Amino acid sequence: MTIDSGxxxxxxxxxxxxxxxxxxxxxxxxxxxxxxxxxxxxxxFFIGLAIFVVATAPLIAPYxxxxxxxxxRLTPPALFGGTWTxxxxxxxxxxxxxxxxxxxxxxxxxxxFLSTLIAGTLGITLGFLAxxxxxxxxxxxxxxxxxxxxxxxMIIALAVLAFLGNSLFLFIVLMGFYGWERIARIARxxxxxxxxxxxxxxxxxxxxxxxxxxxxxxxxxIASTLIVSMTLNFPExxxxxxxxxxxxxGVQPPMTSLGNMVGYGRDYIQSAPWIMLVxxxxxxxxxxxxxxVGDWMRDRFDPTLR
Amino acid sequence: xxxxxSVRDIKRHYQVRVPGGFFGRDALxxxxxxxxxxxxRGETLGLVGESGCGKSTTARLVMGHIPLxxxxxxxxxxxxxxxxDSDWRAMRRRMQMVYQDTLGALDRRLTISxxxxxxxxxxxxxxxxxxxxxRALSLMxxxxxxxxxxxxxxxxxxxGQRQRVVIARALALSxxxxxxxEPVSALDVSIQAQVLNLxxxxxxxxGFAALFISHDLKVVRQMSDRVAVMYLGKIVETGAPExxxxxAQHPYTKALISAIPTPRNRGRRERxxxxxDPPSPVDVPPGxxxxxxxxxxxxxxxxxxxxxxxxxxxLVACHAIHQSAQSxxxxxx
Amino acid sequence: MLxxxxxxxxxxxxxxxxxxxxAFVILRLSGDPAIIILGPEAPPEAFKAFRHAxxxxxxxxxxYLKYFNAIFHGDLGNSMRDGRSALQVVGERIPLTxxxxxxxxxxxxxxxxxxxxxxxxxxxTAIDRLIMTLxxxxxxxxxxxxGLVLAMIFAVxxxxxxxxxxxxxxxAVLPIFTMGMIGxxxxxxxxxxxxxxxxxxxxxxxxxxxxxxxxxxxxxxALPNAAIPTLTIVGFMVGSxxxxxxxxxxxxSWPGVGRLLVTAVANxxxxxxxxxxxxxxxxxxxxxxxxxxxxxxxDPRLRTKRLQAGT
Numbered sequence: 038m039t040i041d042s043g044x045x046x047x048x049x050x051x052x053x054x055x056x057x058x059x060x061x062x063x064x065x066x067x068x069x070x071x072x073x074x075x076x077x078x079x080x081x082f083f084i085g086l087a088i089f090v091v092a093t094a095p096l097i098a099p100y101x102x103x104x105x106x107x108x109x110r111l112t113p114p115a116l117f118g119g120t121w122t123x124x125x126x127x128x129x130x131x132x133x134x135x136x137x138x139x140x141x142x143x144x145x146x147x148x149x150f151l152s153t154l155i156a157g158t159l160g161i162t163l164g165f166l167a168x169x170x171x172x173x174x175x176x177x178x179x180x181x182x183x184x185x186x187x188x189x190x191m192i193i194a195l196a197v198l199a200f201l202g203n204s205l206f207l208f209i210v211l212m213g214f215y216g217w218e219r220i221a222r223i224a225r226x227x228x229x230x231x232x233x234x235x236x237x238x239x240x241x242x243x244x245x246x247x248x249x250x251x252x253x254x255x256x257x258x259i260a261s262t263l264i265v266s267m268t269l270n271f272p273e274x275x276x277x278x279x280x281x282x283x284x285x286x287g288v289q290p291p292m293t294s295l296g297n298m299v300g301y302g303r304d305y306i307q308s309a310p311w312i313m314l315v316x317x318x319x320x321x322x323x324x325x326x327x328x329x330v331g332d333w334m335r336d337r338f339d340p341t342l343r
Numbered sequence: 344x345x346x347x348x349s350v351r352d353i354k355r356h357y358q359v360r361v362p363g364g365f366f367g368r369d370a371l372x373x374x375x376x377x378x379x380x381x382x383x384r385g386e387t388l389g390l391v392g393e394s395g396c397g398k399s400t401t402a403r404l405v406m407g408h409i410p411l412x413x414x415x416x417x418x419x420x421x422x423x424x425x426x427x428d429s430d431w432r433a434m435r436r437r438m439q440m441v442y443q444d445t446l447g448a449l450d451r452r453l454t455i456s457x458x459x460x461x462x463x464x465x466x467x468x469x470x471x472x473x474x475x476x477x478r479a480l481s482l483m484x485x486x487x488x489x490x491x492x493x494x495x496x497x498x499x500x501x502x503g504q505r506q507r508v509v510i511a512r513a514l515a516l517s518x519x520x521x522x523x524x525e526p527v528s529a530l531d532v533s534i535q536a537q538v539l540n541l542x543x544x545x546x547x548x549x550g551f552a553a554l555f556i557s558h559d560l561k562v563v564r565q566m567s568d569r570v571a572v573m574y575l576g577k578i579v580e581t582g583a584p585e586x587x588x589x590x591a592q593h594p595y596t597k598a599l600i601s602a603i604p605t606p607r608n609r610g611r612r613e614r615x616x617x618x619x620d621p622p623s624p625v626d627v628p629p630g631x632x633x634x635x636x637x638x639x640x641x642x643x644x645x646x647x648x649x650x651x652x653x654x655x656x657x658l659v660a661c662h663a664i665h666q667s668a669q670s671x672x673x674x675x676x
Numbered sequence: 677m678l679x680x681x682x683x684x685x686x687x688x689x690x691x692x693x694x695x696x697x698x699a700f701v702i703l704r705l706s707g708d709p710a711i712i713i714l715g716p717e718a719p720p721e722a723f724k725a726f727r728h729a730x731x732x733x734x735x736x737x738x739x740y741l742k743y744f745n746a747i748f749h750g751d752l753g754n755s756m757r758d759g760r761s762a763l764q765v766v767g768e769r770i771p772l773t774x775x776x777x778x779x780x781x782x783x784x785x786x787x788x789x790x791x792x793x794x795x796x797x798x799x800x801t802a803i804d805r806l807i808m809t810l811x812x813x814x815x816x817x818x819x820x821x822x823g824l825v826l827a828m829i830f831a832v833x834x835x836x837x838x839x840x841x842x843x844x845x846x847x848a849v850l851p852i853f854t855m856g857m858i859g860x861x862x863x864x865x866x867x868x869x870x871x872x873x874x875x876x877x878x879x880x881x882x883x884x885x886x887x888x889x890x891x892x893x894x895x896x897x898a899l900p901n902a903a904i905p906t907l908t909i910v911g912f913m914v915g916s917x918x919x920x921x922x923x924x925x926x927x928x929s930w931p932g933v934g935r936l937l938v939t940a941v942a943n944x945x946x947x948x949x950x951x952x953x954x955x956x957x958x959x960x961x962x963x964x965x966x967x968x969x970x971x972x973x974x975d976p977r978l979r980t981k982r983l984q985a986g987t
Binding site: 234235236238239240241242243244245246247249254257258 | 406427444447
């Protein structure tokens with residue numbers, strides 16, 4: 038489920054070393070763009086922008102995202118007939134869309150980030166436990182992985198939400214269960230390969246404790262692969278969370294998230310399509326950027342991972 | 344004087360599944376099948392044999408890496424188990440291993456001075472990083488690595504240099520026993536000599552005992568105080584290197600030695616070619632494991648497993664040899 | 677082969693039991709359904725009666741066993757809302773969901789597979805780049821966004837198709853198309869990777885060097901080997917035939933199982949949610965089992981584990 042940046046991989050292009058010789062100078066620009074393809078740069082820019090928004094959200098939002106102004110409802114964005122007081126227009130309750138967008142981006146990104154952290158921690162821990170103990174413990178963990186992998190997460194999430202109610206904290210924990218099984222599989226596989234490779238065994242032979250072996254040797258060696266997996270998990274959580282919020286079961290009002298906003302805009306696609314389009318564009322651009330960067334990272338750091 | 348390492352009748356069997364029939368059949372793989380030997384302080388025992396004879400498994404059993412199926416291993420009086428608990432870890436200070444695959448044995452992310460200093464980090468928590476670094480440098484010096492290589496990574500070194508790193512790391516805490524599992528097999532011949540000489544020098548300086556495992560007879564001969572020849576999980580001959588190599592008694596040993604290539608102008612050794620295929624450790628022939636390929640095989644060889652016996656230091660496990668040895672004194676008189 | 681099959685079936689059964697147990701645990705973790713359904717102001721006798729009627733007043737392990745027992749007998753409780761059997765309520769909706777997911781599956785496979793294969797065979801050409809770019813949107817655009825955008829274009833602006841409800845077959849077009857597009861993008865990308873991986877293998881070069889016409893090489897060697905990983909993903913999609921339409925059904929107000937699940941969750945209708953959960957679980961496990969068995973049949977490497985010589 039990834040973008041193929043095979044044509045972005047520097048090694049498939051011109052094989053001359055960067056810098057060039059006296060006679061055929063390659064040009065510094067070309068060398069630069071080979072290691073940093075333009076699309077990756079654009080994607081990184083967007084991610085940087087998103088991170089900036091996340092960090093400064095309350096400061097840069099021009100209005101309180103909950104402030105309603107019923108006289109100003111349903112105004113279109115600035116370049117489409119509206120004014121610059123509301124650059125992205127307003128929704129059906131007169132709330133400024135730009136501010137709502139900023140806060141929503143922050144909420145969605147934070148949820149995705151925390152969930153990915155939880156999934157990563159859970160996955161790595163269980164994967165390592167399975168690799169270290171082998172035997173029964175491993176079988177049990179593999180069964181859990183299989184059980185989770187064989188269910189579409191949306192269904193599980195909905196079933197759990199039926200009972201957990203509306204707490205944001207519990208929602209984040211629930212999202213944290215998305216994708217742990219893939220990370221656990223990878224962590225277990227790599228840990229077992231590491232022990233077979235010998236450096237883990239030889240450190241054990243020196244007398245190192247398991248904590249030291251896994252923490253100081255195995256984990257750093259496989260970290261790049263795991264980080265890439267987690268990066269690719271991130272946009273999927275955004276999609277999942279926005280889907281659930283769209284259905285009204287995720288982030289609850291007055292809190293706002295990107296999915297929420299699309300949900301609100303749904304009734305107005307005829308009269309005020311921007312209410313739905315603005316957050317949709319944000320979702321697409323964010324997930325697109327992270328996917329591009331994640332794939333590029335994977336190609337650069339770990340071509341063995343497919 | 345209690346021997347440093349006491350190995351008594353150790354066995355290591357695996358239950359495996361081999362092709363055959365619809366489901367495959369169960370079989371017993373006898374990797375090591377009853378080894379007994381001692382190693383005294385400061386002594387080097389060379390273990391030699393072909394691939395698949397169980398040498399590496401023996402090394403792992405002695406170190407306590409894998410559990411025994413039967414028998415016992417005692418290190419300085421203490422039993423060696425395969426439970427990797429804190430006792431086992433503490434024992435690592437005194438017994439260490441040198442490996443064949445030098446690149447695999449090192450963590451590719453850490454500098455070599457970090458890795459040489461790791462035993463201190465594990466067993467001497469009170470040492471500061473600076474002290475560890477200094478000890479690492481002095482160890483590097485003792486194995487012949489320049490101090491400016493301290494910041495290099497394993498893949499930046501040659502095979503011989505890496506093996507020096509592994510040796511330095513293994514000797515960091517001055518262990519009493521060093522188990523070397525094919526330490527030079529992966530190196531070029533010229534480098535082999537350097538590393539072997541290094542091991543020799545270090546042994547003289549530190550006085551560690553060693554179990555030296557190799558399939559290369561010349562190497563074993565150079566390094567060992569005593570030699571044991573293995574075949575399919577058992578020792579078939581043991582004795583001083585010169586005795587075993589110059590006056591080999593067991594037919595297998597003779598065949599091995601005859602296979603060593605000699606330069607043309609030195610005179611050809613007569614090459615003994617063994618008949619039959621080398622059996623796998625899954626289907627060990629009954630009685631003497633070698634009887635299917637042995638030119639001296641008799642009826643008894645199929646029934647009874649021969650035991651190591653002989654006069655003095657030079658022991659052989661062969662019915663034919665013992666029979667003629669029994670009859671020889673009579674003839675001599 | 678038989679051993680492999682038995683092993684897989686055993687694992688499937690264990691997974692199913694695990695799913696059932698998880699469903700049970702989730703159910704019981706929820707807090708008191710009596711309060712949820714009846715509201716906190718109801719008199720204590722009403723709570724007692726409710727709990728007794730639902731067997732909630734017995735020790736937890738008794739409930740667990742009774743739960744398993746009930747499932748075996750097909751007794752899965754009644755919808756707490758309208759009192760009818762939950763199985764029946766869900767069962768009614770299944771045909772409607774299948775009516776859009778099955779055509780969508782065809783769409784996904786018929787578009788996605790050839791696109792992926794073609795892209796792999798003509799790597800780095802304009803067509804490949806185009807397919808790759810389009811397919812990216814398959815997993816960065818959420819289904820509800822695509823659905824709404826399509827509705828906006830085709831229903832609102834152009835008025836060609838209706839945007840909601842399920843009265844005529846025209847109503848099914850947009851949901852099918854939405855799911856089909858996204859699924860086709862995913863399959864295209866995946867198939868392309870699988871094909872590229874296979875094409876990079878030495879045996880392909882050997883086959884070509886032997887003098888085989890390229891087309892024959894592809895058909896006889898590359899495609900069958902690339903089919904193996906592709907099977908997994910198609911299997912997953914088949915398994916989620918029932919469940920996969922949750923969001924799309926809500927967008928287009930299509931009264932299928934997905935829509936039912938969303939409303940049941942909102943209304944805390946435990947029985948219905950549980951039935952859907954179990955149903956989806958069983959379907960997925962079954963689909964995975966079939967895929968596993970097909971794997972074993974198609975890929976001979978999986979069937980036997982040979983002993984490696986040497987210690």
